[in-house]
Amino acid sequence: MTTSFVLKENEVWLSKLLTRARTFGPKLKRWHTRELAKGTPLRDANTRVRHVVERLWVEDFHFAADDQEIRDLAESFAKRYGRAAINSSFDIKRMVATFEKQYGFPLPSNTDIPRISCAKFWRRQLRNVAAQRVEQLNRELGFTRRGVAAYVSDSGFKSWLAKDQRNRRLLEDMEAENDFGQSYSLAELADLSISNPVNKRNELMVRLDGFEDYAEQHSAVGWAAVFYTWTCPSKYHAITKGKINPKYNGSTPAEAQAWLNSQWQKARAALIRAGISLYGFRVAEPHHDGTPHWHMLLFVPKARRKALTKILRHYIMAEDGHEPGARKHRFKAEVIDPRKGRATAYLAKYISKNIDGYGLDMDDEAEDHSAITALRVRAWSSIWNIRQFQQIGGPPVTVYRECRKTARNLDALTGVPTPEVMEIIEAADKGNWSGFTEKMGGAVCKRLRRPLQLAYLVKEKLGQYGDTIKQVFGLWSHDQPKAISYPKPEWTIRRKGSSLNCIGECLQSQAPPAIALEFCQ
Structure with missing residues (x-):
């Protein structure tokens, strides 16, 4: 059997194998060619390519699938497990353990029946694990390194950029209007936050x-x-x-x-x-x-x-x-x-x-x-x-941020801050982290002993998956008889030019009765 015949047969075999790698195929082909040029035996290079292709498939899930395939599979999972959950003998812990063993990747610790019945939940899990699996294969094959693609592979970086740009366009297309008549695009609001x-x-x-x-x-x-x-x-x-x-x-x-x-x-x-x-x-x-x-x-x-x-x-x-x-x-x-x-x-x-x-x-x-x-x-x-x-160590930054918001609404506060609390609020408002740390009990004070804490509101309405929604309502201190808060507007999120509320009410709401407060850190 001549060498040229063997190489031709190998090319046919390799071509068929690489089609199973989907979008990762061209990169595997470059790796294979590079290895042969370095003197790696043909059998060894072929074996490695076969092992990589096998790791791209798990049951009905291809890690290099396009986004539409992921969306379709997410819908399939939601229907499959949603129907199974109707059975009175359904055990969510057993289902999660079986899934993780079958597909080889973990589900979040808060996975429950409402989540496994939701396509959105599955889309998030599948997209994350697919991106990580492909990125890991890039690292193992030497495509993520100095001189080639530092920190992340070029394909991973391009995918992240595309997702970031899609998210930005979505924010620009959406607007938020509150009951004070103020209206902003979500992009404008994001630019004012630490997302910027x-x-x-x-x-x-x-x-x-x-x-x-x-x-x-x-x-x-x-x-x-x-x-x-x-x-x-x-x-x-x-x-x-x-x-x-x-x-x-x-x-x-x-x-x-x-x-x-x-x-x-x-x-x-x-x-x-x-x-x-x-x-x-x-x-x-x-x-x-x-x-x-x-x-x-x-x-x-x-x-x-x-x-x-x-x-x-x-x-x-x-x-x-x-x-x-x-x-x-x-x-x-x-x-x-x-x-x-x-x-x-x-x-x-x-x-x-x-x-x-x-x-x-x-x-x-x-x-x-x-x-x-x-x-x-x-x-x-x-x-x-x-x-x-x-x-x-140090005081919580969440209290610092709430103090800065409170300082901008001093005229509308419910509850009268004590002089000590006002000193903390003023230090935060000036961006004086040293002074804020000092007034909050120092850099090494235990959290529960700090003089100012966040006040949380537990909302009556449950979240998408039936979870309790807890949001920051204001501030409280150990010697403050009443929580310090300011009116928080109710927001409606919608597409620009639409009168329909297409996301629903924002997590913020009007000041509730004190009975609904839960104080915790």
């Missing part, structure tokens, strides 16, 4: 800078600022030194993030046992291959700085801590010298890099301009459902 990257970055910088001001104002405690970096073990990285990592265990970025979170929880428990107080911020960002790592700016009493560093080093090095390169790359700690500049500057770069690239030139990790790579980072965060920024 500029607003998000500005608020984060205000809070971060305020924490540093607070530390400086409490010099008697002697707060030291330390910049830490946590990196996952080698086996969580798909690419190393520009090549597929032979140690790679197939973990997704979401699984790597879960590992970092688990180590952090262990470290926090150890810190509590040791009586070490701290506050600051954490930023999760991707390596060029999509594997997350953490940067943390933490303020800790100088006398406990070494103990904090020892505990954080111990837990990040607890797994594979003796592997080559672990001591150099896994953990970094840098004590900030205030004589050389503010601690905020250390984390400011990473905040900007992961939001909109403001004030930055090149992204060295991705070898591209920061304004472009920031979009790719946001796509990475969206696809893998990874929380990029997290405040550690």
Whole structure:
């Protein structure tokens, strides 16, 4: 049998196989050609392609299906499981366990009968898992890395951009009108919120800078600022030194993030046992291959700085801590010298890099301009459902935001704020995070002991899936006899030019009777 005949037969076989990969077929073909050029045996390259194609199919679900196919399958699932739920012997827990075993991906912990009977619920689950499966295959095949497509694959990035643009057009086509006669497009309202990257970055910088001001104002405690970096073990990285990592265990970025979170929880428990107080911020960002790592700016009493560093080093090095390169790359700690500049500057770069690239030139990790790579980072965060920024310690930002809203409605308040509460509201209104933290009991005060809390309203009307709807109603304090609130308008959402309410009433409503209030944090 001649070589040319074997190659021709293989091309026929490969072509048929790649048609089963749908839109992922052309990329698999490029990978196959590249591997053969590198000297990979034909049998090995073929086997890998076959395994990838098999991972794109689960029962009647193709992970590279187009959106209409996903919508059709979602409708099918909703009808199938909705009919099954009518049976008195139906067990939702058994159904979820069977589904997860059959299809190989988990359903949310709040999955219930109303949800499994809804096509919208299934569309969301199927779209998310499809995007993640295709993105993971891109990582494993080397299509997500520096020099090719940093942070996310090009196909994943384009899909995210298209979805973002569709959402923007929808917001621009919808308008909200309240009972005060005010009307805005949903896009205008979104631009005023922290959904706007500029607003998000500005608020984060205000809070971060305020924490540093607070530390400086409490010099008697002697707060030291330390910049830490946590990196996952080698086996969580798909690419190393520009090549597929032979140690790679197939973990997704979401699984790597879960590992970092688990180590952090262990470290926090150890810190509590040791009586070490701290506050600051954490930023999760991707390596060029999509594997997350953490940067943390933490303020800790100088006398406990070494103990904090020892505990954080111990837990990040607890797994594979003796592997080559672990001591150099896994953990970094840098004590900030205030004589050389503010601690905020250390984390400011990473905040900007992961939001909109403001004030930055090149992204060295991705070898591209920061304004472009920031979009790719946001796509990475969206696809893998990874929380990029997290405040550690300090007062809740939700109370801060409600205080700022309250300050703009002082003339219409129900309940008279005490002088102490007014000082908190005024500090928030001025964007004085340091003062707000001080008035709220300090940076390390336990949440339930803080003087001001959110007041929640439990609505009589249930949500789409029969869930209780709880919304922010105002503020309350331990020594305030009545909740502080202001009239919240009732909104109607509709398409522009339509008199029909096509979404329904907004979650906000008029001030309810006090009996309906539930106070919690």
